[in-house]
Amino acid sequence: MRVMSAAETAPTLHPWRVHTEGLRVRAGRHLAVDGLDLALRTGVHGLLGPNGAGKTTLMRALATVVKPAGGSLTLLGTRVDGRTDLRGVRRGLGYLPQQxxxxxxxxxxxxxxxxxxxxxxxxxxxxxxxxxxxxxxxxxxxxxxxxxxxxxxxxxxxxxxxxxxxxPELLLLDEPTVGLDPEQRLDFRELLRDLGTDSCVLVSTHLVEDVVAACSDVLLMNEGRLLFQSTPEDLMARGGQDDPGDSPAERGYSALLRQHRSNA
Structure with missing residues (x-):
């Protein structure tokens, strides 16, 4: 394998690190991501959602591990499809899968x-x-x-x-805090904030409090669709005292899911 020079591997900044329109991705025969429109810039973005929401499948697609089944996907300024040479894109990626x-x-x-x-x-x-x-x-x-x-x-x-x-210019972390003790999670939050100054960081997690503490942007997925994208403060404002949860962020998360399910 040829070793790339520093000039070849130097990052080129793009206005949108991730941009999708109507993205569809399959997990086996199941359409796990269904018509997703998403645009992410530099910063730390927290991806929330219940089990089966399509978070891991989305992360795998953004990591170029699986190919989209439809729609458009652009990563670091490069349109990703069946004809794309992915080596250049992958040099700008960092990916931590669940396993x-x-x-x-x-x-x-x-x-x-x-x-x-x-x-x-x-x-x-x-x-x-x-x-x-x-x-x-x-x-x-x-x-x-x-x-x-x-x-x-x-x-x-x-x-x-x-x-x-x-x-990496685009960093994808799927459940990165699994197995970390409370002190390590605090250190990790600080690391995320540092990484987000220059990179687009997408963190998938079930720990709502980690998202509120470390992320500038919150995304909520369910059934393969994006239900919500806004600030942690907006997430916390969506919940009421009657919604399940031990914190304003958890109550906001519960309220958004409840609203989506009642409208389905």
Whole structure:
């Protein structure tokens, strides 16, 4: 594999990092994303929704893991369809799926280095980039530990490290806080805010409070469609005292889902 030069891998900024019109994506035979219109700029965007809402399928489509079944998808200024050379797009992506594979005998450093190589990062930049990614997720002290010896929370942080090692223009994180303890979640929120200053970060999670604390924008999906996109403050204002939830954000989330289901 040819190693790309720094000039070839330098990010080109686009007004919309993600833009979709009528996007449809299948999960098997099921149409999991159905007619989605979406536009995302730089910042941290929280993706909420119940199980089966289509969040993971959407993330997989944005990560170019699955092809759209219809509609249009533009990532980092490139229209993605069956004829698109995806290598250029993928060099600008970072992706953490719900479950990710790794070689158990790799050390943490070797794992992140390997992912940097797959992303065609310039060879001379890899060592410093890997160290920086490990520092940012708090794994510098475990850099020489084998992946098979990590706890669940540490594995998740290693997954975040590989997702950010290339300083992606578009970062997709699917349930990134699974296995993190409360202190680690607080650190992760701070990391998200930092990443969102230069990148478009889309975080899929069930933890509404993480979205309110770290995101500038909230999206709510259900049954493959986008029900809501606005600020955390607007989400909190949608709920009332009679709506289920232990916080204004959870009550707003519940109220929006209830309203959608009553209108369906």
């Amino acid at each position: 990710f594979g790794f070689y158990p005998r790799f050390t943490v450093r070797e794992f992140v280095e390997y992912m940097a190589w797959l992303k065609e990062m310039p060879r001379h930049a890899v060592t410093d980039a890997v160290q920086r990614a490990l520092d940012r997720v708090g794994l510098a002290g475990k850099a020489d530990t084998r992946m098979k010896a990590l706890s669940g929370g540490m594995l998740r942080r290693a997954g975040i490290a590989q997702a950010i090692v290339n300083d």
